Amino acid sequence: MRGAHGPSKSMILKIADRQRAGYSTGTYNLCFYAYSPFSALITTVEKEFNDLYDFVDGEIMTQSLPPKGYSQGRYTNSELRQRGKLKVHLDIQSGEGLPKVYYKMCNTQALMDCSLDEGEVHGEGMTELKDMDEDTGLVSHLSAEIEHIPENCDNSALCYYMFSVSNKARDKTYIYSMRVELEFYDPGNVDLEKTYQNVVQHG
Numbered sequence: 087m088r089g090a091h092g093p094s095k096s097m098i099l100k101i102a103d104r105q106r107a108g109y110s111t112g113t114y115n116l117c118f119y120a121y122s123p124f125s126a127l128i129t130t131v132e133k134e135f136n137d138l139y140d141f142v143d144g145e146i147m148t149q150s151l152p153p154k155g156y157s158q159g160r161y162t163n164s165e166l167r168q169r170g171k172l173k174v175h176l177d178i179q180s181g182e183g184l185p186k187v188y189y190k191m192c193n194t195q196a197l198m199d200c201s202l203d204e205g206e207v208h209g210e211g212m213t214e215l216k217d218m219d220e221d222t223g224l225v226s227h228l229s230a231e232i233e234h235i236p237e238n239c240d241n242s243a244l245c246y247y248m249f250s251v252s253n254k255a256r257d258k259t260y261i262y263s264m265r266v267e268l269e270f271y272d273p274g275n276v277d278l279e280k281t282y283q284n285v286v287q288h289g
Contacts, residue, residue, distance in 0.1 A: 169234060174266050188206075189250070209250070232247075
């Protein structure tokens with residue numbers, strides 16, 4: 087990996103990806119060769135254990151799905167206590183076919199307790215995102231919306247969504263990018279006769 091101008095550069099060191107490519111796993115030794123004086127900070131982020139990762143609102147996640155493989159992700163947002171809709175976007179190279187996207191609500195008290203079993207990651211007991219709008223070109227862009235109703239959560243302050251992208255093909259690997267973002271139906275009314283400073287007005 088070559089360094090580049092900018093604030094940061096990152097590597098993905100997933101065990102499953104390295105095993106598929108035939109590389110060793112275990113301890114990683116990093117060597118830096120400087121062509122000029124520089125300073126660097128190395129940080130590690132423990133993510134994607136057992137192909138489980140966390141969505142950040144509006145952030146794009148890119149994944150590789152081997153044949154019969156899957157990837158599962160969790161999503162939460164402090165604003166899920168009010169009505170709105172989740173927008174799900176999926177980008178994949180045209181002509182590759184489409185993986186299946188499933189979701190369900192996870193009613194637990196802790197985000198770390200949310201995960202899917204082997205059947206659920208391939209759609210058992212899950213809701214499939216169907217009728218996704220498709221915009222084709224060099225890349226197929228698919229989008230769908232999920233109506234969010236806080237009352238469907240056991241605790242509206244602890245709403246979690248689980249997503250799974252399943253590759254049911256026997257001989258094809260998908261590379262896709264996906265993001266989830268929340269949009270409110272009603273951001274709330276503002277009284278024009280009042281003065282607001284550092285105040286968020288919730289509906």
